[in-house]
Amino acid sequence: MTSSPLTLWEGFSGATVQSNGVLFEGLDRKLSPLPDSEDAPVHNPPLNLAMRFQMAGDFEINITATLSAANSTYFMFHGVIPMVQDEWYYALSTFKAQIVNGDWCYWSLYHPDNTEGGNAAASVGSNVIYTFKREGTELVFLTNGVEVTRQSDLGLFDDGVVYLSLDEANVGATFLVTEITTTGTVEETPVRRVPKTVGTLRDKAGKFRMGTAVSTYPMVFDEQYRTILGNEFNQITPENCMKFQFIQPARGVYDFYESDKLIDYAERNGMDVHGHTVAWNEATPQWLWDGWLDGTITATEVGEILDEHIEMLFGRYKGRMVSFDLINEPFQDWTDQLRDSVWFQALGRGYIERALRKAHEVDPDVLLFINEWGCEEAGDKQDFLFNLVVELQTAGVPIHGIGLQMHEDVNAEYQASWDADSTSVSKTHLTSAIARFHAIGIEVRVSELDINQHQIFATTPKAVAAWYATYLEACIEAGAHSFTMWGFTDRWSSLNEWYNYCGHGNGLIYDAQYRPKLSYQALSNKLDEMASSLTLL
Template sequence: MTLLFRAAAVLAAVLVAGTAVPAGGTAAVSADLLSGHNWAQFAGAQPTAAGVVITPLDRWITATEGKRLQPNPPVNLAGPRLDVSGDFQVDATLSGVDGKAAYFQLYGKVPVIYDEWRQEPPSVRTGIVGGKLEIAVWDGKSDKAAETKTFGSGLSGDVALSIRRGGGSVKVFVAGKELGSVSERGVFGSGTVWFGADAAVGGGWTLRALTASGSVKVVDAPAWKQQPSSSSLRAKAAGLARPIGVGTAVASGPLVSDAAYRAIAGREFSALTPENDMKPQFVQPRRGVYAFAEADMLVDFARANDMAVHAHTLVWFEALPTWMRSASDKKTVMLDHIKTVAGHFKGRVAEWDVVNEPINEDNPDGLEHNLWHQAMGADYISQAFKAARAADPGAVLYLNEYGAEQDGGRWDALYKLVKKLRADGVPIDGVGLQNHEYEKADRTPPETFRKHVRALAALGLKVRVSEMDVVSGGDTTMQAKEFAGKLAVCRDEPACTTFGAWGFTDRFGSTADAGKYPVGPGDALPWDKSLNPKKAVTSMLAELH
């Protein structure tokens, strides 16, 4: 559904009870952004007859050691957005506002998650905080708000907000009365508006009404189905005597906001791994509070394009919410998380990374003594696989590890572990070898990789290249050789089911410089930052004939 609404005299508008009225007294046509639009796939939100109920997520990006780095409030990626070409107004009724914070946010662009960093786009956030109106503006140059102001007092219950862009400023009205304004700081220069909403822990509120008027066009989420191509990587891999999957990690933000990214993802790949959206800090930010919206959206995209979903990841010691780290009953936490998350996606994903990166070759037992190991010992691994099998009997279950494609201590420890798991009857089906090549020392000869694939196959295990990327330093010929060499092994070895890269374009690659504005992209993936194919794409296609 696409609706076009234009009002010629927004700048001259006066406000009557929160409704835009141009000079001359005729009310501007407004678009209803709730009725008939998708708010069911908005994390922390629940559409009801009374409106969209906003539940606090308290979702954060966390560091490796568990420190909270940045808030990660939700954006309605699958719902309506605005294309704006001039001045406009958004009217929102917030119902049930109490003493806790209630936030409603207009984003000029969609946030992008680069591994352990959220690139904060330009946005304006209005909040009712302690009875006052708070307006914060992010200018796209920092993680932090460039300006925050508070106005008024005694705001609670039903609050009718009007957010008006005009003359280089953003003015906010409550019940028709202007309470405050801030400089726009180029927030809407991109010509788009995306909607976000959140609540403070212990609070919650209902978005009872939402309309837009002025120079706006309302656009719903794009169609997921992409145009196939007989010359794509996936088509060539499917045409082999023994077909293999060609996979990539996919990020939810770019998938909805970047049409070229979306087209390549659907056209070139037959397997999709959610880059971040199934990790614990995203799907269970608070104990017992699950947020599946972004991950569900990725699964919907995959299903629309006949892509298998390799789900990532159930048990890891990184990307955890702080509550999970501090919980005293780690075993219960782990098993409940597996049961709920794997159960939610039962029948819709083909595979799971059940345990991610359990190896530490420097310890006598060869295992990382992470929080799960500290609570349960090495048995946490077998318990995790058994729980995953019970939750989704049809999924293929993988252990995923980095650095084990090379000879040495990591490989030795991995082989010892999976051999024991198989001997003990643990339901492990396969091993993912990540193949991250960040430095010259990370480059593994294809024959070494082949030897490891065959060793795992002898144990009855499937193997997949799970997260390959190759930092090139500008040497695209070397990068192409590395990608093609591992793909050729996967093509030839019967146990290798899928060749997967950790993303496909440098524009959104996880090796980007964290915290840098504008983003300093990496150079580790087969498509460059302009979404043009590099030599790696040509070389991989050559291996698939």
């Protein structure tokens, strides 16, 4: 058996590395749906992956822990890195055991095609050794050597990898892990510099910013993901790890583990960081919504929380980010009304100015953006955003740029009356939008591009590839600040939760097996075609 270095948990919120082990404390971390949603908060999502075990055949992992008197402790063993988004996570291949008060165990086995669960008595007292192992075609969970459950393997760990995450459900309750041993190999995950090769998108783009959103755990644990990311792109946007509820999962408790990894990776690989996001109606922590709605957090306190959060985030990374989506999706659908966020409810329209002034005060070198959907076409919504920017400029508020999200679709049902393989936004639309904002001194970036296929006709992949190339051409010709896609591989597409995991998420330039699509080649060809323009940047 090999002992695992407990120091790998250093830097996680709710985990304190001590001389005698790692103390885990319940922070009531939740991924919170919007207040009007019928969905329950996702409680204690697996946001503290620290250990990756390399396994072959049968394996065993032992966790020695001391429990507090009344707690509910989670142990999660993942065969695939969970997908985590704004308000949900999807445990693709996971065995989860929840030990309640040291005497009862609830277990669940998650598989893309099958979910099973059950419970059993597990009288362990305050000191316990949890054992999780595979024996042949079965998974076995034991407490202090007593078998709790034995289930069919279902191929959860056929890739020979186990990721471990631990958590405490009850706020303030703790448990101490003093040792973790395994029959496998514990793989530490330092952030690495990726060797660069010629002929990549990054190589051809030169000084033009070719960007992608980044999912942090694949960046850390998945070598293919990490290598393509560093080789092909020169700018990255954190997909989730800088959002409010990820940075401050409990009031006054900050978790910079993932964002530190991302910043470190970017610096080691010579990449710009475009941060994302603070003031948004989504990804607002449950503790803030609850406190505001039940009156325990006042409007004055909401403003102070916003100020402090910006001071902590921008102060930590001062001089290490180029730009930031400080305000995200401020408008309610297609109207000029602001979204009914906790920020708007408590602070009114002035929350936007307050956030921008505070961020500029903390780090005056970061370009501050408002990021919004539906503004790449001429129309009311673009007018609303334009008018907001002019209003801020007139008041002397530091606003430097806007992001056009551009989540585009081809062959969707609502486009039934359009020509097959068409998208909603033409090159003319995009070029005009960039020019309009440039005319008032505002930078414009394509910030979240994906082009999703829905119904797939024989010509669809070629059409999607052509649209990618067209949008890139418009950005280069019009002098856009950057061209960023919302991820680069379907394996980690943010659309997967809304549709069937294996049948959708097909809007990016690499497929789920990291094979470049026609869309990748179209972008590469377009960069070749525009090489002379790129050398002038």
